[in-house]
Amino acid sequence: MSLAKSDPYLRRYSLGERLNHWLVAISFVLLVLSGLPFFHPFFWSLTGLFGGPTMTRILHPWIGLFMVLMFAIMAVRFFKESLIRRHDIQWLKQIDDVLANRDEKLPPVGKNNAGQKLVYWIMLGCIILLLITGVMIWQPLVGEAMPITLRRLASMGHAYLAFLAIITLIIHIYSGIWVKGSFQAMVRGRVSKAWARHHHDLWYEEEMEKERKHREISRRHDHSEQETP
Amino acid sequence: MRGEQINLQNVIARSASQVPSPQERTGGIDRVTKLIDVSRCIGCKACQVACAEWNDLRDEVGNNVGEYDNPLDLSPNTWQVMRFDEYENEQGNLEWLIRKDNCMHCAEPGCLEACPAPGAIVQYANGIVDFNSEHCIGCGYCVTGCPFDVPRISEVDGKSYKCTLCSDRVFHGLEPACVKSCPTGSIMFGTRDDMLDLAETRTDFLRSRGYDNAGVYNPEGVDGTHVIYVLQHADKPQIYSDLPEDPTISPMVSAWKGVTKPLASAAIGLAALTGFLHYVTAGPKEYSEEDEQAVRDDEARQRERESGEAQDNREERP
Numbered sequence: 118m119s120l121a122k123s124d125p126y127l128r129r130y131s132l133g134e135r136l137n138h139w140l141v142a143i144s145f146v147l148l149v150l151s152g153l154p155f156f157h158p159f160f161w162s163l164t165g166l167f168g169g170p171t172m173t174r175i176l177h178p179w180i181g182l183f184m185v186l187m188f189a190i191m192a193v194r195f196f197k198e199s200l201i202r203r204h205d206i207q208w209l210k211q212i213d214d215v216l217a218n219r220d221e222k223l224p225p226v227g228k229n230n231a232g233q234k235l236v237y238w239i240m241l242g243c244i245i246l247l248l249i250t251g252v253m254i255w256q257p258l259v260g261e262a263m264p265i266t267l268r269r270l271a272s273m274g275h276a277y278l279a280f281l282a283i284i285t286l287i288i289h290i291y292s293g294i295w296v297k298g299s300f301q302a303m304v305r306g307r308v309s310k311a312w313a314r315h316h317h318d319l320w321y322e323e324e325m326e327k328e329r330k331h332r333e334i335s336r337r338h339d340h341s342e343q344e345t346p
Numbered sequence: 347m348r349g350e351q352i353n354l355q356n357v358i359a360r361s362a363s364q365v366p367s368p369q370e371r372t373g374g375i376d377r378v379t380k381l382i383d384v385s386r387c388i389g390c391k392a393c394q395v396a397c398a399e400w401n402d403l404r405d406e407v408g409n410n411v412g413e414y415d416n417p418l419d420l421s422p423n424t425w426q427v428m429r430f431d432e433y434e435n436e437q438g439n440l441e442w443l444i445r446k447d448n449c450m451h452c453a454e455p456g457c458l459e460a461c462p463a464p465g466a467i468v469q470y471a472n473g474i475v476d477f478n479s480e481h482c483i484g485c486g487y488c489v490t491g492c493p494f495d496v497p498r499i500s501e502v503d504g505k506s507y508k509c510t511l512c513s514d515r516v517f518h519g520l521e522p523a524c525v526k527s528c529p530t531g532s533i534m535f536g537t538r539d540d541m542l543d544l545a546e547t548r549t550d551f552l553r554s555r556g557y558d559n560a561g562v563y564n565p566e567g568v569d570g571t572h573v574i575y576v577l578q579h580a581d582k583p584q585i586y587s588d589l590p591e592d593p594t595i596s597p598m599v600s601a602w603k604g605v606t607k608p609l610a611s612a613a614i615g616l617a618a619l620t621g622f623l624h625y626v627t628a629g630p631k632e633y634s635e636e637d638e639q640a641v642r643d644d645e646a647r648q649r650e651r652e653s654g655e656a657q658d659n660r661e662e663r664p
Contacts, residue, residue, distance in 0.1 A: 155462040155485065157607045158362035170463055171483045171504070216624065218631050256486040257499060265495065266598075272460075272490050273602035280610045284617050291621035296631040310641040315633030329648060336652070 126307040127324045135306050137191045144184035151177040178255050185248050192241055198228045205231035228320040236289050243282040250275040359469040361461035377473040379541035382446050383548050383576040386532035389444040396527035397426050422500035425509040429587035445586040449496045449509035451475045451572035456595040459603055460491025473572040474511045482506050493593035548576045567594035
């Protein structure tokens with residue numbers, strides 16, 4: 118009987134979501150590596166990864182466009198689950214407990230915690246503005262057509278926004294390493310129920326409820342099949 | 347100009363470089379300056395021709411738009427243009443102001459400050475600011491950094507070009523091509539001290555001729571320029587085709603390129619380090635044995651309820 122053995126895993130990200138996320142992630146890292154050399158000469162040797170300094174300058178905006186496209190799809194997918202709710206504010210107020218792993222003190226968390234939601238909104242804001250400022254200084258396609266003041270503003274803005282995005286990225290990557298099982302969640306798409314209950318208890322309850330309903334429906338279906346002959 | 351051979355030890359500043367460039371060979375090297383006396387210019391454009399001739403530049407033939415300005419603007423193939431202005435002075439008389447526009451060779455160059463490519467823009471001990479096209483990547487940051495709107499990016503090779511102050515000629519003891527060609531002595535070239543001196547003499551002369559506001563254009567905001575103007579109306583540089591009154595490296599460029607660069611780079615490194623140290627200190631975030639037990643309990647309860655319901659269903663049936 119199907120009741121006896123239950124699936125120890127919950128599905129957290131679909132295949133589409135995962136591929137989408139990793140395409141964003143890879144292009145984002147390439148953007149960081151190809152962008153930093155133009156920010157500080159300390160990173161100049163990174164241009165070697167892209168076939169030399171001029172090639173790096175040529176490639177960076179195109180990688181950027183690809184990333185924006187992929188990110189736009191992801192942003193639509195994750196929009197609803199990233200809306201900030203009242204319990205998220207409480208979670209943020211207890212960031213000390215979060216960082217010290219005193220998880221038992223934390224308020225209930227839905228599919229995403231407030232930190233993940235902040236990453237979503239900071240990245241969304243940064244990427245929209247990085248796209249605009251980036252296009253404004255895109256050499257040779259746009260750059261020279263821009264009035265000089267806008268060009269200076271865009272150059273400065275692009276650097277500051279990239280800095281904010283890189284810091285957010287570092288926090289995001291570190292969270293994936295720190296919270297055991299979350300990296301695997303984005304790779305394999307599934308998490309253990311214990312993991313879900315611990316880190317995202319509201320979501321766990323929701324998913325368990327779904328599972329119950331699903332089984333109930335299939336049981337009724339079995340019954341009606343037995344009764345028909 | 348003793349000791350002005352091409353020598354890499356004469357490069358005293360280079361773009362995107364954190365460590366000092368050679369500073370020791372300063373003994374015999376005088377800073378040079380080109381003096382453009384606007385009051386003596388007749389607009390013959392011999393300098394434009396000489397510039398194109400010496401530097402092997404052949405810009406596309408453009409169209410006459412009803413102005414003397416020709417070509418209309420600087421380009422990768424036109425490193426200097428004569429800009430003509432019709433100015434009505436206080437007495438209601440017409441003055442024809444003709445300014446030879448080219449790179450000013452700032453002592454504190456905005457292009458060099460903004461350039462991200464190590465060594466693509468250099469400043470020599472004699473003050474000349476030069477583009478090393480071998481290292482230029484065509485990002486256009488020099489355009490962003492320049493307070494005088496001088497560099498132009500080529501559509502052919504994607505590299506940036508501007509007046510070199512004929513650095514190749516100067517290194518061999520010759521004056522720039524434009525200076526050599528000038529028939530009126532409007533363009534002069536020599537050591538910086540000599541040229542500043544000559545500029546004062548010319549200014550005094552102009553004052554004696556009724557140009558009370560005559561003066562030298564050698565803007566402080568960029569620490570002086572190695573191309574200076576004698577202007578009849580030095581109080582109003584903007585009437586000379588928008589010559590900026592007080593040019594400086596834009597605060598936006600400084601905010602983007604100044605201390606921001608090392609501070610933000612360090613912050614990125616520190617953020618990664620903080621993450622690592624946090625992991626060492628607080629350890630990973632993991633679920634516990636309790637969570638596993640709770641899930642098992644949840645499921646056991648659920649199974650009980652479901653099998654109960656199933657039994658009820660069977661009993662209800664006759």
